[in-house]
Amino acid sequence: MKKLEGFRCVECAAQFSLAETKSICPRCEGNLSVVYDYKTLRKRLSRRSLKADPERSLWRYLELLPLEGRLGVAPVDVGWTPLYRARKLGAGLGLKKLYLKDDGRNPSASFKDRASAVVAARAVQTGERIVAGASTGNAAASLACMMAASACRPVLFVPRTAPAAKLAQILVYGAVVLSVDGDYDEAFDLCRKACDEFGWYNRSTGYNPFTREGKKTCAFELCEQLDWEVPDLVFVPVGDGNIISGVWKGFTDFHALGLIDKLPRLVAVQAEGSAAIARALKDGGGIRPARGKTVADSISVSLPRDGTAAMQAVRESRGYAVTVCDREILAAVPAVARGAGVFAEPAAAAAYAGLAKCAAAGRVRQNDSTVILITGSGLKDVQSALRASDRPRRVACDMAAVRRLVAREGSSWTGRGE
Ligand SMILES: Cc1ncc(COP(=O)(O)O)c(C=O)c1O
Ligand SMILES: [Zn+2]
Numbered sequence: 001m002k003k004l005e006g007f008r009c010v011e012c013a014a015q016f017s018l019a020e021t022k023s024i025c026p027r028c029e030g031n032l033s034v035v036y037d038y039k040t041l042r043k044r045l046s047r048r049s050l051k052a053d054p055e056r057s058l059w060r061y062l063e064l065l066p067l068e069g070r071l072g073v074a075p076v077d078v079g080w081t082p083l084y085r086a087r088k089l090g091a092g093l094g095l096k097k098l099y100l101k102d103d104g105r106n107p108s109a110s111f112k113d114r115a116s117a118v119v120a121a122r123a124v125q126t127g128e129r130i131v132a133g134a135s136t137g138n139a140a141a142s143l144a145c146m147m148a149a150s151a152c153r154p155v156l157f158v159p160r161t162a163p164a165a166k167l168a169q170i171l172v173y174g175a176v177v178l179s180v181d182g183d184y185d186e187a188f189d190l191c192r193k194a195c196d197e198f199g200w201y202n203r204s205t206g207y208n209p210f211t212r213e214g215k216k217t218c219a220f221e222l223c224e225q226l227d228w229e230v231p232d233l234v235f236v237p238v239g240d241g242n243i244i245s246g247v248w249k250g251f252t253d254f255h256a257l258g259l260i261d262k263l264p265r266l267v268a269v270q271a272e273g274s275a276a277i278a279r280a281l282k283d284g285g286g287i288r289p290a291r292g293k294t295v296a297d298s299i300s301v302s303l304p305r306d307g308t309a310a311m312q313a314v315r316e317s318r319g320y321a322v323t324v325c326d327r328e329i330l331a332a333v334p335a336v337a338r339g340a341g342v343f344a345e346p347a348a349a350a351a352y353a354g355l356a357k358c359a360a361a362g363r364v365r366q367n368d369s370t371v372i373l374i375t376g377s378g379l380k381d382v383q384s385a386l387r388a389s390d391r392p393r394r395v396a397c398d399m400a401a402v403r404r405l406v407a408r409e410g411s412s413w414t415g416r417g418e
Helices: 038-044 047-052 058-064 087-092 113-125 138-146 164-172 184-198 211-215 217-225 242-256 276-283 307-316 326-340 346-360 382-387 399-413
Strands: 004-009 032-036 083-085 097-102 130-134 153-159 176-180 233-237 265-271 320-324 369-374
Touching: 032 211, 038 058, 058 113, 058 217, 083 217, 087 097, 087 326, 097 217, 113 130, 113 138, 113 211, 113 242, 130 138, 130 184, 138 153, 138 164, 153 164, 153 184, 164 176, 176 184, 211 217, 211 242, 217 242, 233 242, 233 346, 242 265, 242 307, 265 276, 265 307, 265 346, 276 307, 276 320, 320 326, 320 346, 326 346, 326 382, 346 369
Parallel strands: 097 369, 130 153, 153 176, 233 265, 233 369, 265 320
Antiparallel strands: 004 032, 083 097
């Protein structure tokens, strides 16, 4: 059965077959969206068939992915991450139905594993030998993880400033790392040139049309995990805009298949210092490069590479964008950890910072079913977490010292309001 119809350009709407391009629109260089034969797929997928499927990873949606079978699938489980009802965190914001989707629980500890899993398998299935990619760190770590045991080899371009934990992951998984003397945007352009010159397959976000396909599986999971009660709002941290456009693709795929009859509003959360998409939505114009500087390294992007599709996702879903400053982002790291027990990296915690701001401004109603996507683990960037936390209490290794400490401040160690 042929389930893939081809590509449609998100800029000029031209259609292409899969054989015509591997990356962007041959006509206008816009990003491409994968088009499925929904009529055929409707007959093959139902709520019941999904319920009966024992697979607990994103491969439960193989029918809706651009792959033929499992050749090239990494030997680690991606997706089907936990969705938590965050009662305490929600109560702090006056919200009754707050959920946290913890994608830090993926094998390389970020949402990017969804995209890398699909692209890595597709690379094997289409006979690629080298897969390159540019990344602030997470996409590279995830591609290195997904290809660790693959016949293909990853070559990854990361800015020299990438947090040490992300670099360590990439190196440990055995990828070739090019540590670029430049920022993410420069690494992106360099990677593209290298792919053109050496014929490597390019996984970069907002260039490879299949990353969005992997990312859409998060929306599929949300529908199932919420027992088909589509949420009212989904807060997504946004840099290049590929996660939010992927999440939207997931909801619209399920809608086209008749599995859901409602769509959520998507809220794009950007850092004030890196807010090209939020600004374009506000001004009503196209995407123009912004400054690209924030403590949340994963969303530090000057020129969003999937900006048009991200704006379409926000507009079509009747959502909106919100910006948060670095102080709000850093404060959100301990807030999420203490309110829900989930340790998020700054970019991920930004989604909560955005929600807190919108809730305070009355843009979220107390009964709105609201999801925040925690897109990466806090262990990715412990320096920022330490900046946002209290100091440990230093104590000599004897009980007399502990007694003095307890006498001095022990009374304040209880009563956190539970
Ligand atoms: C943890 C985390 N959150 C959010 C994002 C933003 O995703 P996108 O660049 O697709 O908007 C990224 C991208 O690197 C990320 O790693
Ligand atoms: Zn085009």
